[in-house]
Amino acid sequence: MGVPLPDQIQTAVVTGAASGFGAVVSRALHKAGFRVILSDIDEAAANPLAEELDLASETAVTAELDITKPEDFKRVLDKTVARWGSVEVLVNNAAVTQAAPVMEISPEDFNTVLTANAGGTFAGCQIFGRHFAERGYGRIINMGSLAGQNGGTATGAHYAASKGAIGTLTKIFARELAPRGVTVNTIAPGPMDTPMVHALIPEEKMPGLLSNIPVGHIGDPDFVAEMVARLAGPDAGYVTGACWDFNGGLWMR
Numbered sequence: 001m002g003v004p005l006p007d008q009i010q011t012a013v014v015t016g017a018a019s020g021f022g023a024v025v026s027r028a029l030h031k032a033g034f035r036v037i038l039s040d041i042d043e044a045a046a047n048p049l050a051e052e053l054d055l056a057s058e059t060a061v062t063a064e065l066d067i068t069k070p071e072d073f074k075r076v077l078d079k080t081v082a083r084w085g086s087v088e089v090l091v092n093n094a095a096v097t098q099a100a101p102v103m104e105i106s107p108e109d110f111n112t113v114l115t116a117n118a119g120g121t122f123a124g125c126q127i128f129g130r131h132f133a134e135r136g137y138g139r140i141i142n143m144g145s146l147a148g149q150n151g152g153t154a155t156g157a158h159y160a161a162s163k164g165a166i167g168t169l170t171k172i173f174a175r176e177l178a179p180r181g182v183t184v185n186t187i188a189p190g191p192m193d194t195p196m197v198h199a200l201i202p203e204e205k206m207p208g209l210l211s212n213i214p215v216g217h218i219g220d221p222d223f224v225a226e227m228v229a230r231l232a233g234p235d236a237g238y239v240t241g242a243c244w245d246f247n248g249g250l251w252m253r
């Protein structure tokens with residue numbers, strides 16, 4: 001119970017781990033010595049990375065987890081605890097990213113995105129947070145976004161509002177769980193060099209995007225993933241309820 005022993009392999013569950021930033025952060029956590037549960041709505045898509053990290057399925061395994069289903073968080077938690085005894089880290093990474101003009105977003109679409117992104121993070125923080133609090137130790141890292149701070153540019157109001165909600169949920173869970181040895185932080189990147197950004201922004205519009213970013217380039221997902229791994233470590237216990245900005249100077253506090 002409490003802070004893990006130095007020789008204990010800690011287990012991290014990552015949502016949306018099959019592709020994009022989820023895959024990058026899973027790699028970084030594995031490299032940092034964590035056992036990684038690569039969960040995704042599309043479990044099969046996570047197989048190649050799991051096999052690449054550990055063909056023996058001891059330190060990298062896949063799981064089916066749809067963030068819109070709280071029972072999926074519970075099942076993955078229970079199965080992981082049954083096999084390895086505990087979970088120490090949750091990275092709420094998966095999200096639905098949509099772009100649409102605000103006046104054209106239907107109430108249904110708004111609710112769908114809010115439910116998936118903010119609702120999924122809420123379920124993850126609550127379900128894993130209970131396990132962490134019982135053990136007196138845990139690390140939760142929530143993927144927010146610059147869009148949650150400045151309203152977004154390339155993404156829609158539903159996405160931006162969901163990311164704003166994730167920043168608020170982070171603070172609420174951080175306050176609730178701080179006395180139990182559990183930290184909760186938000187990562188807020190601007191555009192990173194990931195497939196999703198290239199899908200949203202066509203190549204011909206990239207120079208326009210870059211000219212608006214003070215540092216003149218988009219973000220390196222490996223660097224952001226290393227920060228997630230740092231926040232996931234036992235020595236990160238004094239950092240909670242914080243929002244970590246990676247935006248090339250696009251938005252300053």
Ligand SMILES: NC(=O)c1ccc[n+]([C@@H]2O[C@H](COP(=O)([O-])OP(=O)(O)OC[C@H]3O[C@@H](n4cnc5c(N)ncnc54)[C@H](O)[C@@H]3O)[C@@H](O)[C@H]2O)c1
Pocket residue numbers: 015016017018019020021022039040041042065066067068092093094095096097116143144145146188189190191192193194195196197
């Ligand atoms: N890429 C960026 O530049 C950027 C910037 C700011 C924030 N973010 C945030 O980082 C996170 C990852 O972004 P990305 O670019 O890798 O996204 P992505 O869309 O490329 O990948 C999302 C992953 O989540 C999975 N997924 C989708 N719906 C799911 C569901 N209901 N349940 C479980 N898994 C589901 C997908 O299968 C996919 O593997 C998101 O939270 C996103 O908002 C990304």
